[in-house]
Amino acid sequence: MSSSAPVATPAADLPEDRFLNRELSWLDFNARVLALGEDPATPLLERAKFLAIFATNLDEFFMVRFAALQRRWQTGLPLRGADRKPAARQQLDLVTSRAAELVARHAACFEEQVRPELENAGIVVERWSKLSEEEQARLHEYFLEHLFPVLTPLAVDPAHPFPYISGLSLNLAVVIRDPDGGPDLFARVKVPANVPRFTGLGHGRYIAVEELIAVHLDRLFPGMSIVEHHLFRVTRNAEVEIEEDRDEDLLQALERELARRRFGPPVRLEVAEGISPDVLETLVRELDMDERDVYRVPGLPDLSALWQIYEEADRPELKEPSFVPPTHPRLRDGERSIFSVIRDGDILVHHPYHSFSTSVQRFIEQAAADPHVLAIKQTLYRTSGDSPIVDALVDAAEAGKQVVVVVEVKARFDEWANIGWARTLERAGCHVVYGLVGLKTHAKIALVVREEGAILRRYCHVGTGNYHPKTARLYEDFGLLTAAPEVGEDVTELFNRLTGYGRPPSYRRLLVAPEGVRSGLLELIEGQARRGRRGLVQMKVNSLVDEDVVDALYAASRAGTQVDLVVRGMCTLRPGVRGLSDRIRVRSVLGRFLEHSRVFRFGQGAAAQWWLGSADVMRRNLDQRVEALVRVTDPVSVQQLSSMMELYLTDESGGFDLAPDGVWHRRTGRDPQQLLLTGATAQNT
Template sequence: MSAELHAEAVHNPDGPPHESFEVEPPYEPDVAAVEALEKFDDRFLDRELSWLRFNERVLELAEDPDLPLLERARFLAIFASNLDEFFMVRVAGLKRRIAAGLAVRAASGLMPREVLDRIWETAGALSARHARVFGEAIVPELAEQNIELLRWNDLTPDEQRTCKKLFKERIFPVLTPLAVDPAHPFPYISGLSLNLAVVLRNPKSGKDHFARVKVPPIFSRFVPVGNQRFVPLEDVIAEHLKKLFPGMEIVEVHTFRVTRNEDLEVEEDDAENLLAALEKELLRRRFGPPVRLEVEESISDAVLELLVSELGVSDAEVFRLPGPLDLRGLHGIADLDRQELKYDAFVPTTHHRLADVETAKPVDVFKAARRHDVLLHHPYDSFATSVQRFLEQAAADRHVLAIKQTLYRTSGDSPIIDALIDAAEAGKQVLVIVEIKARFDEEANIRWARKLEQAGCHVVYGLVGLKTHCKLAMVVREEPDGIRRYTHIGTGNYNPKTSRMYEDLGLITTNERIGEDVAHLFNNLSGWSRNASYDQLLVAPDSVRTGLVERINREIAHHRAGRPARIRIKANSVVDEAVIDALYLASQEGVPVELLVRGICALRPGVPGLSEQVRVRSILGRFLEHSRVFDFENGGEPEAWIGSADMMHRNLDRRVEVLVRMPGASTVGPVRELLDLAFAEDTRAWELDAEGVWTRNAGTVDLQTALIEQQRRRRAQV
């Protein structure tokens, strides 16, 4: 036996972890410690402004000349989409609270009106910077690579004739001009739609009129005219407006775009009517009040005044920008077949513990899971040959009795849905907890819920008042030695498409203690059981916050006793004040704390007397860092957890979230190695300072590139 295998066997990697000591007495912060902490009344950064700083980091990727050009164009599109959602949800929520008189001071010490004012200022500056990067950097550099984004006057006569034909045959039949006059009130402008504000003149009366033309979203945002040359769709429409308004003079044409409140509010007192209530609320979403008006900077004062008046927006909510507006359409440019201008191709590989048993037949996930726990790291490990195969195999296996799964978001043509339907049609018991309130996926999830019900699946919509956000799948299989549970717990959605772009972790295990916990949790979600106690899980809203704070306090006790102590957390957002305060206390006691936060961070690192031991960094790249990891040194016997919960109020109080303790050294080790690499001094990242400013370090190692290379080396060794 090799030394590596011997060490693995000694540590019993797939058995339950053991604890060789108890910390006595456990650390509990006293009143004096809490009062000393609360003297730092500015110890929390504002969450909304922190989010804007996250999107600024996305914009910095678009500005980075070392990244492939089309990937930089994609980051511009991502920035635009991110900012749209921020206004639709966060800004809309702030305005709603102010209007309802619920404007309480935030943990940062700012009142909602102060936060809004800072949002307008910061978002306005970032939007202008975004437009400059597009016009002054990306467009010229694309042109150097013979990809040209042009305006109408830049087209050749032949290209203009091509556009004229396209307009006549395809675009014109779709357009609906809407006049504004005493008989035609100002039309409703749907959220995120691109529109033309047209001023017309009647040559007989000399009177001016206003009309609105919606740019159809069913066509490509940038119209190809050949040889990788493109023109904005609104330019083509604007040039042919006489076809829409024959006999009228076109005086002015300006592009504008409205963002509306699109967050949902659903009363859940009657769970039976939740589906119907949500469908009704989705119709209302289209009519939410405006929260932002984007206009091209060339717009005339008179037209802008009309739009502001009719839409009911304030001057602060108006963003005057260089055209073209709505750069989400750059996704289409980034998708061009120019591989030399993109990241090197990467194909996920089958996890080595699943590849061990791979033959000419598909992977036998059950056989592999009986041998070892399998810790998956997507997108480096293939989702298709692991999680998807796990569920497809379960659906086809005659020994499988039942499948239970949560679904939060999935893809439009999901093989996961197909597998569950196949299982139900084969007579297996199938329970699916569908979260139909997953923001902006509500309509899709309603469709899948109905489809699953029609196939004979037991479909449950979770618990009243809580979103079911946890990522769980359990297969119950009859085997020669009795019933065995196979469990998958992950940090990401059961979505084959996003699994290729989102970085996530997942555990496939036959660990009996974990299986027992997951079985109890499914009973809680589908029945009347309210068991809130679990052995190997932390489950929100009952125990995630308290469980993490207990473990942070345990690290303090270890440190006081002279044992190894350290806390490392990887999350999308860290906002929850109770968790942050516990981390501050750990820092004050001398416990090293390292946070890897993709998005929002309300903790201030490096404040003298408060957080000198805390280090916060952020990593963004080709994959969206999405996994949540909690690693504790635990006096020399490391303990690691993964799961669905971020450190935010909504996750800890208003969602069903699950963290699972890694069941042995073979799963704890890789999690800690991932964090070792992420926090290494030479790993490229943004570092957060005490003032809330993020600065990119001089690291030379790209985390995601290093993990791709690591995966390729593993594949070569198999």
Template sequence: MPDTAEATEEPSSTRLPSSVGASIEDGPVPGEAFGHPTDTFDVEPPYVPDPTEIAAVEKFEDRFLDRELSWLHFNQRVLELAEDPTVPLLERARFLAIFASNLDEFFMVRVAGLKRRIAAHVAVRAASGLMPREQLEQLWATSRELMKRHALVFNEQVIPDLRDEGIEIVRWSDLDRDERSVCKKLFKDRIFPVLTPLAVDPAHPFPYISGLSLNLAVLVRHPKTGTEHFARVKVPPIFSRFVPVGNQRFVPLEDVIGEHLKKLFPGMEVVHAHTFRVTRNEDLEVEEDDAENLLAALEKELLRRKFGPPVRLEVEESIDPTVLDLLVSELGVRREEVTRLQGPLDLRGLHSIADLPRDDLKFPAFVPTTHAHLAEFESAKPVDVFDAVRRQDVLLHHPYDSFATSVQRFLEQAAADPHVLAIKQTLYRTSGDSPIIDALIDAAQAGKQVLVIVEIKARFDEQANIRWARKLEHAGCHVVYGLVGLKTHCKLSMVVRDEPDGIRRYTHIGTGNYNPKTARLYEDLGLLTADPAVGEDVAHLFNNLSGISRNTTYDGLLVAPDNVRNGLIEQIHAEIANHQSGRPAGIRIKANSIVDEALIDALYLASQAGVPVELLIRGICALRPGVPGLSETITVRSILGRFLEHSRVFCFVNDDSPRVWIGSADLMHRNLDRRVEVLVRLPEGPNVDAVGELLDRSFSPETNAWELASDGEWHRNTGDLHLHQALIDRQRKRR
């Protein structure tokens, strides 16, 4: 499973969703946050229920779970996968690395945001009822417990299990003479030349410690005078985190450096050496004067990110008190922001252990297959994607359906097709060697009109997206950075083709990024269609993004910030009306997170009316299910495993004529108010049936999943059906 960085999204990651209520990310009204009037773009007015509806839900004052604590519970579920002995061993090691990476980002963004609000005396109560300081205290208590549990799982479960399989992660004292000789030579030849010890004395101030770097705090003593000096040695990130010493044995890099510190401080006695690690505020704050200055402003802010204030200090539990006092004082962290852990620190490096060539300790190999409507049959030539999509819509389900032989082929064929006149594309995150970028460049160089909407504010991918934007510009593409005050998060691709019967538009609307690498790890849906109505809607939206048009009326799309929230609430109320009239009704939603209060209250109203509501939420859920009188008909599940559940699906029974929407929007403030998001409605037929089958499997009592209780706690249902493996098996049978 990849990081929850939506691309950590989101690097992969896994990226962190926005908060409920008064989060630092929610901030001012869109537009005002960037020094512009709010009429820079249209924002839908909030849905206002009638007074009786308000009274029906507002009497439950504690109806919202805390968004931040819910995220920590999500990362706890990741940790539980590392603890699960039925998960292949190296995959358990990878889940430990993912947990560590996720928690780093949580502190860099969410905890840092709370600290900023407290420092600025912005004491606004969150929707959960907690004040910022109360939130912070609970987050520290919960996260500290999880960090210690994480270290315990690694040292007392995963390390012994790895040892039983012939893979050993040991400390320096466990190495034999030959292994120490290997490390000594490595230190002399490669590590020593790049180390830079930084002393602290009247002539040398305390050095700047970069965020997430691993460091050695070294105390040395002059043998004659007895004077002690502090020095910092950074563990170089260019070397493998765990040093191989032969026979699948590994030692932490800091152990190798720590054992050879005398080489760095000749003539001095090394008294203490302890590893430590600082997490800093690394969220970006960009003031957008206009799109022309956005690149320069963002690049400046990326430099500032490196110097954000600290929010967490991790140290090994054996650290000397004097050294710890010095670190706390010089770094400016509070005692409650210090976490003592059983070493080694920074287990993100376990990805290298998980990558070892031991297939017997990993998930069985899986190769995505080409969608049946795009598959080659007797001909050795690839299927003409345009011909296939003209015949029927193609609903793709990644990673089971190959991204390379569907979306990637769609764009590559468009770039090479002389009948294609134009390609329009959004890019939020993509891979470093992206064939999508190459196809767009090829199309521009072939004389086609190519428009690319690049979101250079995609968190933690900003630098990469700036690089791609400039490369595309140099190739002749028209590159636009979207609308001021909004992130362009929708996943759209449109090809305009000149055909014998006239101009035809082919579109792809997806739930995931145009990233071939994450498409093998993230579960996503995408629709390839030649439907003229959808094509016209997408064309209007691209004009909105690249020009000054502000069309807000679409036939087959819901578009944020214009009408996603209200559109979904209208669908929910339609289900309430159906149920009250005795017609079939029901709601099923699959999303990464749900925190928007207006939508949650609408779902509560549906439940109070008796409408069955099933939610499949991978990450954050601020809705409290199963509360008598409020949410008795609502159930919430979460599925984690081999793939990262990433698609967003909104399904309404609609008197047995299901209405199904898929798209890029989660049910969060940032998605509904501060991003350009798109949901497309699937026409009734086999594609709607396919989505229904997927949801049936997901909500089956036999499916292994976590279920949310009304008190906010998640409990695992260890059913026999593992969704990802079941879908892999189904795909293999179809070959």
């Protein structure tokens, strides 16, 4: 498909309120995560896990999305988006109000439901007053040996300015008084981040480290009276902005900006529900914050720490049954080279229902060890701390193969790790590049060039997920392994563009952003719209917020085309609106695995086109990133995608449905992920 200019979608006669607010839609996504934690049918420790995921998600929302909104308001930039919500502070207030509702629900779920049930199951976060004298004595020794030496009480007075509060750290605001008289004094004690949040007491019992510190404040302020103490937590703007210049080393510029990130302005202040007005006023004043950005948290704060309890608890009866991803049926013959199997026909792997280590990882590792392989080229957006993929690339370079790695050092929150990988690969002799100026490289592609007799054959992997062995067991993703010549030519040209100079080529079986994905999707959608009721558009994505694509889907619905959307996260499209989106339905599937694949279908029957790849339907992905979608043509792979889509969309499947008013409704039915797990297990026996 050509990289032509985007096809215009007439929107003049469409209602102004056709878009939902994207930030509220993101919060609705996190509310669906919370709903899994609130569900009594979810295994108990899995409920705790979902509460931890909700907390981590919300932290990132405030660090990035809310921070960006707040900065635009503070600098006077317009905030009104496609949804036409009120500008400036009013929009921030809508987001703040919704977030506060969810925070209250989250805390109530833990304190009123999950925590009591955990206690009934013998997993208890104890209060100091509930401990025996022997346990208190043992913890007193632990405090003196392991905590006291690393704690630093910081006074606040004319000689001691208010200390810097690092983002997401737990802190105690302490009010002390000299028994001999004088004013109340303020001090801050930071809870160290390099010790476990919960100190184990044995047999599934814990005490929160901040409570252990609080009961020993007299050791930190000897001779003083402790008037009151309250826990608080600050979230800071964590966005990194790089002004890319061809004359400056990107790694040096990024390292400089990452050092500044920790000093970003505060955007959220979480405080204990019972905090005194005076202490709260002090915090708000010294942090230069608005009281509207204060969140009172009842009960235990920062529930992301529940991950510790989930991981340490050896209680399989309280978790989902263990699952070992099976090897793809075509790859089970360990005697055959993976390249000979791929030559027989494309292989579509579906993680975690197919093992990553015996498919994609094996593909790279065999390429590194194969004496007939001349070159390996690969993109890396995120990978694990002990990455076998990186190890294989290092081995290949040391064996004399040409290895090219496009490392995206600007992958949010993985910047330091990727800088480290880039330097490791460079030291091994790999050619490391950082993509195109001004664009993130988000495409998931790998190319292996192998000498086979008198010809050079190209083998490719094009996927929807990162080359990350650990998340491949938790994230749902697809990957296409193929030796199709036209895919090999496309991927070769894409790598040449990433590593060199040149105008965007015309691809054969790829759609490549920023030039071709938007225009390609619009062309494919409009092609189905022209077929009216004979047309069909289906998409499975993480986010659907791009205005042009949403308007094209509205136009298709108005033309009579059926549009089925499976959207994990944000969705600004309103389905089921009479005269606008009567023939559009939107479903969201959440569960044990993070739905992460992006799959697109255009048309019905044998004429249908199927595409998969890295791009979500967001302006940043379509206009500001290098993304790649590949057309899937192998009949077996097409049937696999079709079966998956049918499973997610059938009336018998569970999930969440989006109503015209923007409200998500939980539906009862069979869990699609469980059905896929059952199928994978049966295939493996």
